[in-house]
Amino acid sequence: MAKLKLPKFLIAAAILYAVIEGLYKTELINGYILHIINQSLVYVILAVSLNLINGITGQFSLGHMGFAAVGAYVSGTLTTLIFKVTPTAPEGMLVFIFSIVAGGIVAAFIGFLIGFPSLRLKGDYLAIVTLGFGEIIRTIFNNIDYVGGPRGLLGIPKFSNFTVIFIAAFLTVVIIRNLIESSHGRVLLSIRENELAAELVGIDTTQYKVLAFSIGAFFAGIAGGLFAHLLQLAHPTQFGFIKSVEVLIMIYAGGVGSITGSVIAAFALTFLSEGLRIGIRFVADTTGLPIGGEWRMVIYSLLLIFIMLFRTEGLMGTKESRLIKIKEAE
Amino acid sequence: MPALLTIQGMTHYFGGLRAVSDFSYEVPKGSIYGLIGPNGSGKTTTFNLITGIYTPTQGKILFEGKDITGQKPYKIVRGGIARTFQNLRIFSSLTALDNIRIARHYSMKSSVASAVLRLPSFLKQEKKVRQESEALLDLMHLSHRSKELAKNLPYGELRRLEIARALATDPKLILLDEPAAGMNPKEVEELMNLILRIRQEFNVTVFLIEHHMKVVMGICERIKVIDFGETIAEGQPETVAKDQKVLEAYLGKRGA
Numbered sequence: 081m082a083k084l085k086l087p088k089f090l091i092a093a094a095i096l097y098a099v100i101e102g103l104y105k106t107e108l109i110n111g112y113i114l115h116i117i118n119q120s121l122v123y124v125i126l127a128v129s130l131n132l133i134n135g136i137t138g139q140f141s142l143g144h145m146g147f148a149a150v151g152a153y154v155s156g157t158l159t160t161l162i163f164k165v166t167p168t169a170p171e172g173m174l175v176f177i178f179s180i181v182a183g184g185i186v187a188a189f190i191g192f193l194i195g196f197p198s199l200r201l202k203g204d205y206l207a208i209v210t211l212g213f214g215e216i217i218r219t220i221f222n223n224i225d226y227v228g229g230p231r232g233l234l235g236i237p238k239f240s241n242f243t244v245i246f247i248a249a250f251l252t253v254v255i256i257r258n259l260i261e262s263s264h265g266r267v268l269l270s271i272r273e274n275e276l277a278a279e280l281v282g283i284d285t286t287q288y289k290v291l292a293f294s295i296g297a298f299f300a301g302i303a304g305g306l307f308a309h310l311l312q313l314a315h316p317t318q319f320g321f322i323k324s325v326e327v328l329i330m331i332y333a334g335g336v337g338s339i340t341g342s343v344i345a346a347f348a349l350t351f352l353s354e355g356l357r358i359g360i361r362f363v364a365d366t367t368g369l370p371i372g373g374e375w376r377m378v379i380y381s382l383l384l385i386f387i388m389l390f391r392t393e394g395l396m397g398t399k400e401s402r403l404i405k406i407k408e409a410e
Numbered sequence: 411m412p413a414l415l416t417i418q419g420m421t422h423y424f425g426g427l428r429a430v431s432d433f434s435y436e437v438p439k440g441s442i443y444g445l446i447g448p449n450g451s452g453k454t455t456t457f458n459l460i461t462g463i464y465t466p467t468q469g470k471i472l473f474e475g476k477d478i479t480g481q482k483p484y485k486i487v488r489g490g491i492a493r494t495f496q497n498l499r500i501f502s503s504l505t506a507l508d509n510i511r512i513a514r515h516y517s518m519k520s521s522v523a524s525a526v527l528r529l530p531s532f533l534k535q536e537k538k539v540r541q542e543s544e545a546l547l548d549l550m551h552l553s554h555r556s557k558e559l560a561k562n563l564p565y566g567e568l569r570r571l572e573i574a575r576a577l578a579t580d581p582k583l584i585l586l587d588e589p590a591a592g593m594n595p596k597e598v599e600e601l602m603n604l605i606l607r608i609r610q611e612f613n614v615t616v617f618l619i620e621h622h623m624k625v626v627m628g629i630c631e632r633i634k635v636i637d638f639g640e641t642i643a644e645g646q647p648e649t650v651a652k653d654q655k656v657l658e659a660y661l662g663k664r665g666a
Binding site (some may be wrong): 089255258259262263265266267269270273274276278279280281282283284285291303398 | 463493
């Protein structure tokens with residue numbers, strides 16, 4: 081046996097973590113920037129997990145934020161209403177992690193329930209069913225008074241910090257990467273490539289589609305829980321259809337089927353969206369032009385159109401960074 | 411000796427159209443049997459019925475004496491019937507090796523959890539499947555294409571890759587849907603040798619659809635001719651080739 085070698089992705093992640101944490105501690109980046117980094121990392125979880133469903137397995141889902149809503153509300157209810165923990169309590173972190181995982185599991189279970197009947201549908205039809213599902217989930221939470229109804233679930237303790245979110249995002253990428261680069265992952269790819277041919281080499285395609293859908297839903301649930309404990313609220317409008325489309329845009333901009341692409345796009349688009357907010361205000365202040373925040377979406381959308389026009393396959397195409405790819409033994 | 415595949419009175423309707431009518435056939439173990447007929451005569455539908463893509467309206471399909479009528483396609487494949495397609499259904503953005511490995515998947519026993527954790531048992535299985543798949547590519551003279559994306563392979567190699575993929579499921583019976591389509595005479599010659607070779611080396615029974623008379627006459631031991639879903643002739647190639655009904659189906663009725 082050779083000496084145990086640390087995987088390069090773990091080393092890279094550790095360095096990235098140390099750099100960001102160091103910059104924050106030395107006040108080179110402020111709390112606002114760190115907050116955007118945290119948001120980006122949550123979007124990494126959402127984008128990578130949706131990529132498993134849309135990009136790898138080829139099932140067009142538009143309801144990803146519905147699963148995030150389930151995770152947010154389940155974990156928020158557990159920490160805020162049932163266990164009533166605070167970040168200062170000694171057992172707080174444990175309860176929080178339990179709640180987040182519980183949110184993920186409930187989301188996965190709902191993914192399983194939805195996936196079983198709907199995954200016989202293909203393409204546009206599946207998109208419509210998942211879109212409908214996302215809206216139903218949102219409407220249900222909107223109408224449950226126990227979790228605040230249309231006001232949203234307020235006063236959620238702020239458990240999500242940079243360390244927690246970073247570890248969650250890291251684990252998500254590693255788990256989904258390991259899954260994709262295995263026999264099971266190749267099966268998912270074969271369903272995307274040609275479902276009938278996959279079935280006719282002995283693959284239970286329904287089972288694998290439901291599996292991909294449930295795993296994707298699990299991580300979306302985790303992301304939703306982290307979001308709720310970062311923003312300290314869970315609100316029905318956070319999980320609308322437009323938000324699902326935002327995640328979808330990330331995987332298309334990054335490259336459908338590329339984990340690396342999803343990670344990069346999650347960061348790039350989150351920062352771009354925030355950066356435009358500042359940029360437009362700066363331009364408006366210095367030039368005195370009457371442009372306001374509404375121009376943010378115009379420029380954001382234009383940039384997306386340019387990405388799609390000049391790089392239709394997304395930033396990464398289907399390629400993976402060497403850091404993420406597992407090298408197969410010869 | 412009982413037949414490997416027995417089809418009894420199989421009939422299939424698409425709405426009001428009778429695509430396959432009272433189809434009965436027995437394919438014995440180790441044989442090479444053929445199914446021919448003009449375009450639209452129901453040959454591919456017959457294959458789709460055998461592999462479970464459609465369930466026959468009437469009739470029974472027995473494989474190794476067991477009734478497999480109406481089973482799901484993946485179960486039929488696992489039971490030992492593999493097939494290729496008339497218009498290739500290759501996983502085109504995956505490598506040649508991956509195409510084969512996917513077909514070996516169902517024989518693996520590693521769980522999703524062991525794959526995510528990359529447990530030694532999982533890595534061992536992955537290695538085994540990789541070696542088996544590479545060996546199969548080698549047998550089909552495709553090992554130089556192992557890491558090439560399937561879509562970059564020339565047509566003749568794609569046909570071989572699809573046969574290799576079908577063989578990777580460890581079949582007892584392989585259904586080949588027009589394997590010689592689009593091939594030049596040299597490739598057809600190689601294909602015939604290949605079919606004879608896989609019967610020998612993989613111990614499989616072959617049931618094929620073909621238009622190419624050289625293939626049909628050259629390697630099929632027995633053939634069945636269908637037209638508009640109905641059987642019009644059956645027997646040894648030489649006999650069938652002289653059959654009046656067959657000539658009419660292919661060439662039209664002789665003028666008065």
